[in-house]
Amino acid sequence: MNGAIEAPTIEYGQLMPMLLVFGAAVVGVLIEALAPRYLRKAIHVPVTLLSLAGAFALIILQAVRDGVPEQASAMGAIAVDGPALFIWGVILVLAFISMLLINDDDQFVAQAAAVPGSPEEEDAVAQGGAHTEVYPLALFAIGGMLLFSSANDLLIMFVALEVMSLPLYLLCGLARRRRLLSQEASVKYFLLGAFSSGFFLYGMALVYGFAGTVDLGGISSALASVGGQDSLLYIGVALLGVGLFFKIGAAPFQAWKPDVYQGAPTPITALMASGTLVAAFGAVLRVFWVALGNLDWDWRPVMWAVAILTMVVGAILAITQTDIKRMLAYSSIAHAGFLLIGVIATGDAEQNSGSLSGILFYLLTYGITTVGAFAVVTMVRDAGGEAGHLSRWAGLGKRSPLLAGIFAFFLLAFAGIPLTSGFFGKYAVFAPAVSGGALGLVVVGVISSAVAAFFYVRVIVLMFFSEPAADGPTVALPSVGTAAVVTIAAAATVVLGVFPQPVLDLADQAASALFIR
């Protein structure tokens, strides 16, 4: 070391998908700054969709042409390995269809800064239009998700966490209707998110104190050589875990989820419920298996308890929900619990890749079905916007049999009924977990699924076997984007439920390489 700073090597080729998304986000900011208001949306939409599609194409190119890299990129900060590529692909697919939904007008506020109910707001509404900043914000969040799921370094991971979360906090407050609820969601999400970030950061510091590095691989080798038995290390691991558990909505850190999902604009809820969850699970897997894999006997019991609590709380609390979005939020909590089973079963040695590929497949199936379900929610409206209360959904099957049928199908997929993608998702996670020795967890998972099936089926019963209310909600004629989202999601749910093998094989292939350190 002679004082000269060595220039870092960065494998731009491998990082190109992520860079493309971030680049598009920056372009989006420029559009906001330079393009006239009436043109902005027309420019944003192609830029956004093309960048996402382009990033997806780059991933495929990377996987097909160059194969999966064996070294972490950017001086070991980012790991573009098999699971990362798969998760990137899933995030981009989910982001793409969520953006189609966001493209739908009438979801976002005209003037976010105006006090709800004030003359300024009325003026803004009268002027028409909506915040087009949504597009670059969403792109930043998506870029953050990509980075979050592939960070190979706790510091980068923390930055990614914030890059992902900050735009989402803002986006949550942009709902066009029920402004107060939306702003409340935004503030709550921000406060609690900041709070949990603090835990993550503090945990990181403690782990650094133990290992002397923030590199995930470095932590792993430090653990191997020193061998644990350090109280500060355990507290650090616990605090890191809390930060991650918060993001996936595991109990007892799930309280924000229903409130935020309900208040946020539904397309943003769709993006959060699918993309954020996928990215967060990518990070969870990385932290607990790459960095803390040698400590698994210590954190495993705690993870068991968290998984059980998450499944049970999600399933039981969903039963008494009366708002469709809150119900889906609790369902998302329960699903996070099911996914945690997979995380626990992803032990080293053989069962590792089976369980990992199960998680990857599950993330894809659950994400797509979730976006589809929220897309349907945007279409059922009454005078006050979306008809969120479940009682308003009574008899929907008689008025709009097709839409209600598709929604019923999504619900069955959530419940994991055969011939839907949800069945194979659950199977792909539960089966390796049983062989991996997590039988008890799977039993709890199956029982929770049974409890969860109750409230899914209850909505179906409500839609098809109740008389419609006289002043019931109308089903809005969907925009092209929304119709496309519902169609894509329904088709994917069917295809992955009937003919899942190619995607399962792909997930197997992605998982077989395991994480690189």
Add this chain to the structure above:
Amino acid sequence: MEPVEIIQHSGGVIGVAWLMIALPLLGAAILLLGGRRTDRWGHLLGVVMSLASFAVAVLAFVELLGMSGDQRRREIELFQFIPGMVDMGLLIDPLSIAFALLITGVGSLIHIYSIGYMSHDPGRRRFFSYLNLFVAAMLLLVLADNYVGLYIGWEGVGLASYLLIGFWQHKPSAATAAQKAFIVNRVGDFGLAIGVFLIWTTFGSVAYGPVFQVAGQAEQGVLTAIGLLLLLGACGKSAQLPLQSWLLDAMEGPTPVSALIHAATMVTAGVYLVVRSGAAFFPVGSTAALVVTVVGVATLLAGAIIGTAKDDIKKGLAGSTMSQIGYMMLGAGLGPVGYVFAIGHLITHGFFKANLFLGAGSIMHAMNDEVDMRKYGGLRKLLPVTFVTFFIGYLAIIGFPLLSGYFTKDGIIETAMHHSPVLGWLAVLGAGITGFYMSRMVFMTFFGQKRWAEDAHPHESPAVMTVPLIILSIGSIFLGGYLVLGNTLANWLAPAVGGPEEPIEFHFVTTPGIATLVLVAIGAAFAWMKYGRAEVPVVAPRGSFVTTFARRDLYGDAINESLLMRPGQWLTRLAVFFDNRGVDGVVNGIAAGIGGTSGRLRRIQTGFARSYALSILFGAAVVAGALLLVGNI
């Protein structure tokens, strides 16, 4: 003489023998899926498909005739059905082709007859689609080269039978009869299924060729078990004791169905099964074969006795069918010579019983669907064609010398006599009773006083119905002599089922033969005195306990009801009670518990960010504490 080797075959008509099954199946599919659009020409399509299938069968038969005897077992491969377990293929041999000819031949005639019989029925297209479905399934049953294929066909004919018995499902009696047939057949089918499973586990194959080749090496007990299980299946499908009760009720279906399915073809599937598996699982002298003969004799007597007391012409014929199949079963338990007569009787019976049933249908057509023979009488002048053809069928079934039934039934009696005089004489007795109840039927219907309902205007049926009758009655006259004399059938079947060392000689004058004729004559004379010469009361008299015994089907239903149905109902009630109180209580209790928990837990979700933050802090403390605890153990 042993059965010959099975030879792999391709090309020629036999190579496309699957068309026999595919064509009627296609017909059924078109008619069922096409819906109302096919109403106008649906029946014609059904007939064409059946005739086409018949044509293929005839051509395959001709091709088989062109081969020498030891070349006549041809197997064609179709596709891999269950990989590593069942390769679906067809076995075209003298036995299966004989059945195929009977099924498609008689089947086509009955298809044609049904055009007239069902002409006023709004569901005619549906009827023809079911008939096509039946023909396809029955052909699969007899043509498959393995037990699984046979089983699929077996269930297929069961389905077609169920659909056709309940064809007029608006009649509660028809719907009940269909269910009864289905449920009783479940018992038999279950036996067959287990039998097939046992064959698979014992021999590692379900194809006839490999199974028969190694059958002799298996343990005797296993062979007997397989034999008895297959026999249970045969009893269900062929209405043999103790699974006979459904056949009489099955007459609720349209008459062509009774003729085709419940007389000529489907009910003979059991005989086919026993004969096909005979060499392997029912060798002469084995326990299984003994049981087959006992079942056959018991059924032939029971059916005949039931036939004596029925006033419903179709039920009388149904009792007679039971009885005749009893004869076939008896023959099927008697080894290669028995097989020849059993199959011979099966074929001739297919003709004369179809003839009689279609005749009965023609009478019903003329009499406003009246089936009570006490309301017939003196019909011979008004229905001349029906009368003559019915009378030929009657002569054939009672075994009038030189008609079809005479040769085949006498053959069975003769063979049985060789094996065991007891069986033989019981069979002779059955023939005597046959003489009585069939004569009774003819006299009550065509002779004596008119006892018609007031609105009856009897008339002869249209040509589309009488022509099949004429063709069938010609078969009823000549077929038996043709098959038996000169050993035609025995030589034909020998490659498939084996044959006796020496050619069978048919003796016209034998003790049992004479005795049979005498008993039949006595029976007929007795019937003439009671039903021909004497006045027949329109309302059935009370009769002695013997009559009641016969009228109530020998208390078969009563036995089933008290032994199976009532205990079953009690069990059901017990299960319902347990379900309501026990299971539902637990389930509802759990649901209420979870719901209550949910309601209480909900209150934690206050909506205040501060309490959420507190819960996160609390959770973090617990996680950290737990990790410390675990880590420091």
